[in-house]
Amino acid sequence: MIPIKTESAWRGTADCLTCGIRDMVLFADLKEEDFKHIHSPIDDLEFGPGDTLLHMGEPANSLMTLRVGMVKLVRNMPDGRQRIVRVLRSGDVIGLEALLSNTYESEAVALTQVRVCRLPVEVIERLNRETPRLHMGLMGKWHRSLKEADDWLADLNFGNSRQRLAGLLLKMRPNLANDPTADDTVVTVFSREDMGAMLDLKLETVSRTLNAFVRERLIAPVDKQGRHYRLLDIARLQSP
Numbered sequence: 001m002i003p004i005k006t007e008s009a010w011r012g013t014a015d016c017l018t019c020g021i022r023d024m025v026l027f028a029d030l031k032e033e034d035f036k037h038i039h040s041p042i043d044d045l046e047f048g049p050g051d052t053l054l055h056m057g058e059p060a061n062s063l064m065t066l067r068v069g070m071v072k073l074v075r076n077m078p079d080g081r082q083r084i085v086r087v088l089r090s091g092d093v094i095g096l097e098a099l100l101s102n103t104y105e106s107e108a109v110a111l112t113q114v115r116v117c118r119l120p121v122e123v124i125e126r127l128n129r130e131t132p133r134l135h136m137g138l139m140g141k142w143h144r145s146l147k148e149a150d151d152w153l154a155d156l157n158f159g160n161s162r163q164r165l166a167g168l169l170l171k172m173r174p175n176l177a178n179d180p181t182a183d184d185t186v187v188t189v190f191s192r193e194d195m196g197a198m199l200d201l202k203l204e205t206v207s208r209t210l211n212a213f214v215r216e217r218l219i220a221p222v223d224k225q226g227r228h229y230r231l232l233d234i235a236r237l238q239s240p
Contacts, residue, residue, distance in 0.1 A: 043118040047110040053094060054108040060098035062120050066090055069114030072194065073106040084198040086148070087111070087172075099124060111190055156199055164199040165209045166240040169219065169231060185231045186222060213240075 045064075047053055053064065056076060071088045085106060088094060097105045098121050155167055172187040189195065192206045199206070210226070213219045218236055222228035231237060 042123070045116050045118055047114050047116070049110055049112055051110045052107060053110060053114075053116065054104045054106075056105065056107040057103050060095060060101055060104045060121070062118050063093055063095040063098050063124070064108075064116040064118045066092045066094060067115040067117060069110060069112040070188070071114055072109050072111050072190070072198075074109060074197075075106050082197055083200070084194060087198070111194070112188070161199075161201055161205050161209050162212075162240040164201065165195070165206065165213070166218075166237040168195065168199060169213075169229065170234070170237055173231070185234075186228060187231060188228055190227075213237075 053071060056074070066088055068090060071092075071094060072084045073086045073088065073094075074082050075085050077083050088108075094108050094116065095104055155171070156164055158164070158167070169187055169189070172189060173184045174186075190198070192203050192210075195201070195206045196203050201209075210219075214221065216236075218231075218233050218240070219229040220232055222230055
């Protein structure tokens with residue numbers, strides 16, 4: 001295969017300078033001459049809401065960095081239910097288990113319109129061999145990803161339905177570090193079914209609790225579909 005050219009990687013169709021890939025721990029120390037070690041393409045892909053990016057149990061041969069949008073990681077439980085174990089946003093990495101496992105441990109499904117860069121595992125493995133200084137950064141990224149997933153589950157499964165739903169709303173606030181122009185009082189939420197799967201709550205409980213928050217003026221709907229809310233009282237949401 002033809003190696004990626006430096007000018008193509010940084011300024012080409014993959015648009016790596018703006019997609020967040022350069023700021024990943026994995027590539028934080030990557031110098032332009034390191035790209036001579038890459039012999040597989042970095043694909044720039046787009047998916048619509050509901051599209052599956054990765055299937056649970058399929059061969060893990062690539063990972064993705066999320067440029068735009070949100071993705072849910074779903075696992076099939078022994079009782080047949082599906083459980084959302086984490087929500088990924090811009091800058092997060094999808095499929096990190098490909099570095100240590102033969103198959104994907106979760107299904108990755110687009111919650112919104114998303115754009116990703118897909119990297120074959122062989123690219124990462126080659127960079128590790130040829131540029132050993134990247135190895136510790138890669139392991140650090142892996143460790144942080146696992147910790148964030150554990151923290152996400154622990155936080156969203158604590159307390160009653162009001163506390164869980166309020167916690168989710170607060171977690172979905174835009175990260176001003178990534179987008180200083182964002183309004184961090186407006187959040188995008190998911191379908192009631194998705195929120196129930198994420199919080200281990202029944203659909204009726206999610207709807208009833210959201211309606212209660214609206215009546216109590218903790219939040220206000222921004223659209224008719226109920227997918228965007230303005231947080232009116234963050235202090236009370238922190239202790240609902």
